[in-house]
Amino acid sequence: MTRNDEAHWSELMQRSQAGNAPAYEQLLTELADGIMAYLRHRFGPADFTEDCVQECLFAIHQARHTFMPGRPFRPWLFAIVRNRAIDMLRRQHAYTRVFPVRLDDVQDADLTSTGAEEQHDRAQRAGSVLELLAPGHREALRLTKLMGYSIDEAAGHLGISRSAMKVRVHRATRAAVRVLEGERE
Amino acid sequence: MKTTRSELIQSLARDLHPVRPPLSPLLAAACWLAGTWVFVVSVTLLIAPLRPGALLQASTHGRFLAESLVGLAGSVLIAGYVFADSVPGFARRVVLPVGLALAVVWVLAFVAGLGFPALEPSMVGKRAECYLETLVYGLPPTLAAIWISRRYFVLEPLRTAALSALAAGMVPALLMQFACMYDPAHILMFHILPVPLLVAVAVGVQWLLLRASSSRRDHRSSTAAGS
Numbered sequence: 001m002t003r004n005d006e007a008h009w010s011e012l013m014q015r016s017q018a019g020n021a022p023a024y025e026q027l028l029t030e031l032a033d034g035i036m037a038y039l040r041h042r043f044g045p046a047d048f049t050e051d052c053v054q055e056c057l058f059a060i061h062q063a064r065h066t067f068m069p070g071r072p073f074r075p076w077l078f079a080i081v082r083n084r085a086i087d088m089l090r091r092q093h094a095y096t097r098v099f100p101v102r103l104d105d106v107q108d109a110d111l112t113s114t115g116a117e118e119q120h121d122r123a124q125r126a127g128s129v130l131e132l133l134a135p136g137h138r139e140a141l142r143l144t145k146l147m148g149y150s151i152d153e154a155a156g157h158l159g160i161s162r163s164a165m166k167v168r169v170h171r172a173t174r175a176a177v178r179v180l181e182g183e184r185e
Numbered sequence: 186m187k188t189t190r191s192e193l194i195q196s197l198a199r200d201l202h203p204v205r206p207p208l209s210p211l212l213a214a215a216c217w218l219a220g221t222w223v224f225v226v227s228v229t230l231l232i233a234p235l236r237p238g239a240l241l242q243a244s245t246h247g248r249f250l251a252e253s254l255v256g257l258a259g260s261v262l263i264a265g266y267v268f269a270d271s272v273p274g275f276a277r278r279v280v281l282p283v284g285l286a287l288a289v290v291w292v293l294a295f296v297a298g299l300g301f302p303a304l305e306p307s308m309v310g311k312r313a314e315c316y317l318e319t320l321v322y323g324l325p326p327t328l329a330a331i332w333i334s335r336r337y338f339v340l341e342p343l344r345t346a347a348l349s350a351l352a353a354g355m356v357p358a359l360l361m362q363f364a365c366m367y368d369p370a371h372i373l374m375f376h377i378l379p380v381p382l383l384v385a386v387a388v389g390v391q392w393l394l395l396r397a398s399s400s401r402r403d404h405r406s407s408t409a410a411g412s
Contacts, residue, residue, distance in 0.1 A: 016201065017203065017204050017205075017206065018203055019201060019202055019203035020201075021198045021199070021201050022198075024197070024198050024201050025194055025195070025198040028194045028197060028198070029191075029194055032190055032194070050190070053190065054188065054190060054193050057190075057193060057194065057197065058193070058197070059338075061197045061200070062338060063273055063338035064204060065204035065205065065206060065207060065338075066206070066207060066271075066272045066273060066337050066338045067206065068206050068209075068272070068275075069206065071275075072274075074274075075273075075274030075275075076272075076273050076274040076275075077273075077274070078274065079273035079274035079340065080273045080274075080338075080340070083273070083340040083341075
């Protein structure tokens with residue numbers, strides 16, 4: 001998102017606040033593309049990203065009266081997007097299959113980390129939330145939130161108890177939320 | 186059938202109507218704080234006057250004054266954050282921890298006061314129902330803050346409700362330092378302890394409001410789907 005984009009969207013939002021429907025349609029269409037790019041960058045091609053985009057658009061619609069002309073557009077937009085993304089991440093259920101991949105087909109090598117420094121550099125470049133998490137948290141979220149496996153299946157694969165898996169998923173979600181919230185400043 | 190993105194955008198554009206940007210949240214916070222103090226001071230004085238000599242004590246006992254000012258500063262910062270946070274992306278994140286830290290320091294001042302009080306503990310000015318007064322006087326400003334913040338777009342409604350109650354509850358608790366007897370143990374038990382209770386009430390009220398909104402939205406969706 002460039003400064004020109006920010007000024008452009010700010011201008012479109014002001015026209016939308018005045019009731020200009022074509023300007024509003026244009027704004028939402030452009031924002032949707034930007035939000036999708038942001039979510040894919042952070043979470044990868046997860047099944048819930050399109051739902052999240054639509055939730056963001058709806059939230060933007062409800063919140064449009066709070067945008068103050070003259071104030072930066074980006075912090076306003078991304079406060080809404082991050083909030084909705086965090087909400088969706090917390091609400092993700094385990095039974096939607098994202099990839100047509102059987103659990104047995106997932107190679108353990110895919111889930112283990114390479115050298116920590118190399119991992120961190122790659123993560124910084126990629127900007128992916130998952131890549132910025134500790135390996136155990138990353139595994140937990142990949143299996144349960146992105147690949148759609150149940151707690152029991154994921155626990156079985158990792159060789160830990162169901163309750164330990166639930167705790168790990170909860171902590172991983174919190175860690176992902178902290179990464180997203182850390183973008184604010 | 187799931188709505189496509191373009192269908193949603195067209196639907197939202199059809200639903201578009203002009204809106205006016207709201208009052209600046211910081212101005213709203215200032216108005217709310219002023220209104221809250223006027224309300225709390227008025228009803229407190231209607232019931233009974235301030236503790237005799239309380240205002241003089243503030244000018245002659247620096248630590249007593251400092252206790253009050255720290256609590257006041259905490260309440261102001263927390264209130265400011267509540268309203269600023271009601272506009273997405275508006276609030277500065279640093280404000281809340283500072284406000285909460287001041288509130289904690291304020292409470293700890295009385296914990297320390299159990300051994301080393303700022304004023305000589307005394308029963309002078311004791312109010313019969315100060316616990317209830319703190320709770321009851323804090324409730325209308327809490328509800329007002331929740332109502333006002335809902336006019337914006339609150340991203341974390343339960344947190345907003347809790348912080349609203351904290352900021353609102355601190356006002357009568359602070360005033361009681363001047364209106365009721367001075368004894369750190371009494372202050373902790375009867376002026377400060379009602380505040381977490383007020384927070385619990387506020388969170389409960391907000392939760393019920395969220396459930397009611399959610400039910401209305403589900404009912405509208407199922408009605409629209411059926412028609």
